[in-house]
Amino acid sequence: MDLTYSEQEIAFRAEVRAWMAEHVPEEPLPSFDASREGFDAHRAWEAVLNEGRWGMVTWPEEFGGRGLDLIRWLIFEEEYYAARAPLRVNQNGIFLLGPTLMEFGTEAQKARFLPKMATGEEIWAQAWSEPQAGSDLAAVRAKAVRDGDDYVLSGHKIWSSRAVYADWAFGLFRTDPESERHRGLSLILFDLNSPGVVRQPIHQINGEHGFAELILEDVRVPAENIVGAEGQGWKICMATAGFERGLMLRSPARYQVAAGALARLAHSRGDALDPVLRARVADAAMNAEAYALSIYATASRLEAGGKIGAEASTNKIFWSEMDIALHETALDILGDRAELLPDAPGAQDAGTWLDGYLFALAGPIYAGTNEIQRNIIAERMLGLPRG
Amino acid sequence: MEFVFTEEQQMMAEMAQGFLADRCTTADLRKLTDSGDTFDADRWAGLVDLGLLGALVPESAGGLGLGRADVIQIATACGAALLPEPLVDVMGVVLPALNDLGQDALVADVLKGAAHVALVHPDAQLVQDAPRGTHILVMTPEAVTLAGAEEVTLTAQPSIDPARALSSVSMDGGAIIAQDAEAFAQVARSGAAGALFAAAQLLGIAQKAIDISVAFACERQQFGKPIGSYQAIKHHLASAQVAVEFARPVLHAAAAPAATAARIAHAKIACGRAADLATRSAVQVHGGMGYTQETDVHLYLKRALALRRIWGSETDHRNRYAARLETSAFGPDTLFAKEA
Ligand SMILES: Cc1cc2nc3c(=O)[nH]c(=O)nc-3n(C[C@H](O)[C@H](O)[C@H](O)COP(=O)(O)OP(=O)(O)OC[C@H]3O[C@@H](n4cnc5c(N)ncnc54)[C@H](O)[C@@H]3O)c2cc1C
Numbered sequence: 001m002d003l004t005y006s007e008q009e010i011a012f013r014a015e016v017r018a019w020m021a022e023h024v025p026e027e028p029l030p031s032f033d034a035s036r037e038g039f040d041a042h043r044a045w046e047a048v049l050n051e052g053r054w055g056m057v058t059w060p061e062e063f064g065g066r067g068l069d070l071i072r073w074l075i076f077e078e079e080y081y082a083a084r085a086p087l088r089v090n091q092n093g094i095f096l097l098g099p100t101l102m103e104f105g106t107e108a109q110k111a112r113f114l115p116k117m118a119t120g121e122e123i124w125a126q127a128w129s130e131p132q133a134g135s136d137l138a139a140v141r142a143k144a145v146r147d148g149d150d151y152v153l154s155g156h157k158i159w160s161s162r163a164v165y166a167d168w169a170f171g172l173f174r175t176d177p178e179s180e181r182h183r184g185l186s187l188i189l190f191d192l193n194s195p196g197v198v199r200q201p202i203h204q205i206n207g208e209h210g211f212a213e214l215i216l217e218d219v220r221v222p223a224e225n226i227v228g229a230e231g232q233g234w235k236i237c238m239a240t241a242g243f244e245r246g247l248m249l250r251s252p253a254r255y256q257v258a259a260g261a262l263a264r265l266a267h268s269r270g271d272a273l274d275p276v277l278r279a280r281v282a283d284a285a286m287n288a289e290a291y292a293l294s295i296y297a298t299a300s301r302l303e304a305g306g307k308i309g310a311e312a313s314t315n316k317i318f319w320s321e322m323d324i325a326l327h328e329t330a331l332d333i334l335g336d337r338a339e340l341l342p343d344a345p346g347a348q349d350a351g352t353w354l355d356g357y358l359f360a361l362a363g364p365i366y367a368g369t370n371e372i373q374r375n376i377i378a379e380r381m382l383g384l385p386r387g
Numbered sequence: 388m389e390f391v392f393t394e395e396q397q398m399m400a401e402m403a404q405g406f407l408a409d410r411c412t413t414a415d416l417r418k419l420t421d422s423g424d425t426f427d428a429d430r431w432a433g434l435v436d437l438g439l440l441g442a443l444v445p446e447s448a449g450g451l452g453l454g455r456a457d458v459i460q461i462a463t464a465c466g467a468a469l470l471p472e473p474l475v476d477v478m479g480v481v482l483p484a485l486n487d488l489g490q491d492a493l494v495a496d497v498l499k500g501a502a503h504v505a506l507v508h509p510d511a512q513l514v515q516d517a518p519r520g521t522h523i524l525v526m527t528p529e530a531v532t533l534a535g536a537e538e539v540t541l542t543a544q545p546s547i548d549p550a551r552a553l554s555s556v557s558m559d560g561g562a563i564i565a566q567d568a569e570a571f572a573q574v575a576r577s578g579a580a581g582a583l584f585a586a587a588q589l590l591g592i593a594q595k596a597i598d599i600s601v602a603f604a605c606e607r608q609q610f611g612k613p614i615g616s617y618q619a620i621k622h623h624l625a626s627a628q629v630a631v632e633f634a635r636p637v638l639h640a641a642a643a644p645a646a647t648a649a650r651i652a653h654a655k656i657a658c659g660r661a662a663d664l665a666t667r668s669a670v671q672v673h674g675g676m677g678y679t680q681e682t683d684v685h686l687y688l689k690r691a692l693a694l695r696r697i698w699g700s701e702t703d704h705r706n707r708y709a710a711r712l713e714t715s716a717f718g719p720d721t722l723f724a725k726e727a
Contacts, residue, residue, distance in 0.1 A: 001396065001456045002389045003643040003723050009388060013720070071388045078719030253719040260717040267713060282709040285717060286637075286653045292722050293390075293636035300390040314632040317625075371618075377628055378621030382601045385616040 005075075013075050019052050020083035032089045032162070033210035039123075039165040042089035046120025054080075055118040056094050059102075063110065064118030070299035074251065081253035092162060093117040093124030095248040097170050100187075100240045104228045113168075113189070125163035125192065127171035127214055128237065130156055135372050137172070138181040138234065142216065144173035144188055146223065151175070151188060153196075153219040161366075163212035164201045166192055172237055175230045185233035189225040196220070206358045244367045246312035247299070250319045252292035255326065258356065259288040262330050265349070269333060280329040287322040291315075310380035313373040320363030320370060327357035388723075390636070392460070400460035406437065407468040413683045416469055420549040426516060431472045435500040439474060443483045448491055449498050450482070455580075459587050459642035466588025467595040469690055471550035473515050479584035481506050484524065484577045488531060488564050493522065507556050510578045510699045517541050517554040525558060528571045534561025548689040579648055581698035582655040586638050589658035589694050593631050593665040596687045597624055600665075600672040603682070607674075614672070623668040630661035645725035649711035652704035659701055662691035 005013070029045065030038035049055050050064060058073045059065025068076075088094065098117055101110055116122040133139040142155020153173060163169060169192050176184030192199065196219035201209035228236050243249075266273050266281045273281075294315070298308060330353040331338035342351030364370040378384045392400070410430050419427055434440065442458045444450025462475045477497065481504050485494050496502035505520035509527065517523065523539050525532045538560035544553045565573055601624060604615030614620050634657035640646060641654035666688040670677035677684045695701070715721070 001392055001639070001643065003640060005388050005723070082719055256717070256719040256722070263712050263717050278709055279705055282705050282712055285712050286656065286708060287633075289650075289653065289722060290633040290637050290657060292719070293640050294633055296388070296722075297390040297636040297639070300388070304391055311632060314629045317629050318633050371622070374622045374625035375618065377625035378615075381628060382597070382621075382624055384601060384604060384621050384624070385613050387616045387618060387621075 012072055016076050016079040020079055020085060023048055024083045024085045029086045031208055033208040036165055042086055043120045045086045046090055050119040063114035069303055074299060077251035078253040081257045090120050090123045092126045096240050096244055097124050099243045104236050122168050123166045125160045125166040125169040127157040127160045127169040129159045131158055135369055140172050140174060142173050144175050149223050150220045151223055153216045155216050157214040159211045160214055161211045163199055163214060164209050168192060172233050182234040184231055186230050187227040187233045187236050190221045194219050242312050245316040246308045252295045255288040256292055258326055259285040262326055265330055265333055277333055284326040284329055291319055310376050313376040316367055317370050317373050323360040323363050327353060327360045331357055396457050403461040404464045407464055411468040411470050425471045425550050425552040434474050440478050441498045442478050444486050448486055448494055454644055455642040462584045462587035463591035466591030469686055475584045475588060480577050480580045508577055511581055511697050513544055513553040513555055516552055523556055526574050528574050530563050531565040531570045531573055532561040533564050534558055548693050579651045583641055583651050585694045585698040586654040586658035589662040590634055590638055592687050592691050593661040596665040596669040597627050600624055600669045604672055620672055627665040627668045630664050634658045634661040647726045649708045652707040655704045656701050659695040666691045
């Protein structure tokens with residue numbers, strides 16, 4: 001056990017910090033979920049990042065990465081968030097599909113899709129959920145029918161983040177029409193600009209159209225776009241979900257930076273800060289540190305050859321609940337200003353606390369609801385009997 | 388940066404776990420406390436033989452010269468086993484303090500099992516096993532005093548935890564062995580050690596309380612099914628496990644050399660909360676049995692109740708953490724900051 005950074009790690013941090021200081025846009029970019037303009041601005045930022053070869057530092061060099069270990073990934077993320085660099089518009093691609101393709105994709109798929117993912121040239125959406133298949137994802141009905149060298153997709157996908165403007169999607173489809181539940185499903189990549197794809201923006205709680213409904217009518221995709229074999233979709237998606245809940249989706253730095261901002265907000269109230277709020281601010285900072293320490297421990301364990309299993313579900317519960325508590329504390333400090341929109345003259349910190357609070361409310365829902373995560377922990381980590 | 392235990396650290400922990408599994412079951416504990424005792428001399432001799440008492444004492448003074456990270460998992464195992472003998476306090480707090488204070492002869496006697504030193508500290512005023520003590524060490528921020536057993540008056544203070552034989556101490560004599568700044572620094576050092584090792588025991592209790600509840604929930608049937616198949620039961624235990632998962636790395640980081648006092652405060656809070664949630668969930672999951680002394684649940688609940696408040700309450704520790712937050716920078720790059 002050695003909880004000190006090596007000289008190389010310290011030098012790496014300095015390198016990231018210097019690059020970010022020079023390149024991060026001074027003004028925050030407009031939201032990628034509110035307009036095409038905001039989306040494109042984020043895509044342009046991904047290109048800048050990629051020029052510095054910072055797109056995905058853990059990826060092999062041939063796919064646009066730097067082949068770095070997970071500790072360096074954490075350091076990178078820390079500097080990235082500390083510099084208040086833009087959110088990653090391609091997170092579904094780089095954090096979810098990327099690792100999935102590296103594990104299950106063919107060489108041709110890796111060569112075709114990964115480099116453009118790293119540069120942001122192709123932005124990805126995840127198309128798994130359906131109106132009747134949310135928590136119960138195995139109830140997926142959208143189908144893919146083999147026809148010559150193609151699959152023909154049809155069905156109804158929903159809640160697909162970024163899909164309003166994204167270029168590609170990875171979807172879960174039933175390739176065996178006779179199959180039920182987890183069997184007979186396949187993961188298929190499709191171009192969102194294909195004929196037969198209709199995207200309907202859905203307005204979220206914050207008014208932005210951060211996700212979309214996708215109506216698929218006879219959408220043709222080349223059969224080579226299947227990831228893994230026919231019928232392996234469930235197994236592959238569960239691995240993807242593991243990446244999502246486990247390490248990559250929510251790097252700890254995000255919460256450490258938010259907790260630091262909360263501490264400053266509290267500090268600006270001086271002695272007027274109520275002792276109960278003071279305690280809640282301390283809790284927020286402690287939780288952010290606990291999450292970070294846990295991820296460092298997991299990263300070290302993975303580097304030493306370990307695996308991440310059902311404990312990924314504990315991460316997802318912890319960050320989502322901590323995020324809400326942190327932002328709720330900020331709103332309580334703001335008091336009657338909490339409800340103000342960013343352009344209200346009296347809004348504090350440009351309304352970021354309200355925005356962050358609303359965003360945090362989605363945390364216990366997406367990537368598998370927290371109820372489902374608790375079931376997973378109980379059954380797979382603790383070994384309680386299935387209901 | 389390597390946040391995993393080394394093979395040696397892991398082996399030491401397993402050695403201690405093996406000893407405790409053999410020699411400190413809850414049946415052993417019940418037998419001991421039923422006989423009105425809280426100290427098993429044979430078991431203590433076994434612990435002395437293993438050399439664990441002096442784990443943190445330098446080799447030059449007869450110890451093993453190890454660091455806190457080497458023994459933190461041992462303290463967790465002692466918590467999980469509800470070990471009644473004061474190994475954790477002696478190993479983690481008392482002997483390092485005596486060594487800091489230059490009490491070499493006394494250190495040697497304790498290591499041999501020839502002396503026993505009970506400690507009174509501002510954060511732990513009631514002492515365990517004081518009647519067995521040959522010496523009492525009393526710390527205040529102004530002075531550290533070492534007294535012989537005959538120089539103090541003990542008043543028994545019975546605890547709800549049958550394995551904790553507590554006393555309050557009033558001094559009738561003794562020699563001052565450190566004063567002023569030195570005493571102040573010693574109080575801080577020993578307080579941090581006490582909090583860290585209490586936290587470690589709390590973590591062990593938390594996991595154990597979950598484990599016995601899982602076993603019970605798989606066995607106990609209602610409505611024709613094991614109660615563990617019901618989601619309300621699952622979610623109680625899953626939430627407790629989440630608390631454990633995010634207390635453990637804090638504890639381990641708090642055991643690193645130069646960990647900040649704020650990190651130790653955090654560990655004490657997080658492990659205390661995990662133990663509280665886990666032991667209370669254990670009561671609930673066991674139903675009526677959880678409210679008896681027939682299952683082991685109450686033993687874990689009572690030890691957690693005590694350890695959570697001794698060596699600084701949650702409020703004390705949160706105030707410490709908050710004070711640091713208000714006076715130092717906080718961000719991703721301060722995660723592994725060292726104590727100045
Ligand atoms: C912001 C956001 C972004 C999203 N992005 C994507 C995306 O990009 N791609 C995608 O495919 N999906 C996405 N989703 C969808 C998300 O994965 C689902 O909303 C989620 O899995 C829940 O499914 P549902 O909405 O159908 O709710 P339901 O499954 O109907 O659940 C409703 C409630 O019932 C509870 N419940 C359901 N089953 C059980 C059970 N067995 N035990 C206990 N409680 C249960 C749930 O926990 C929840 O509280 C997104 C969702 C949100 C909010």
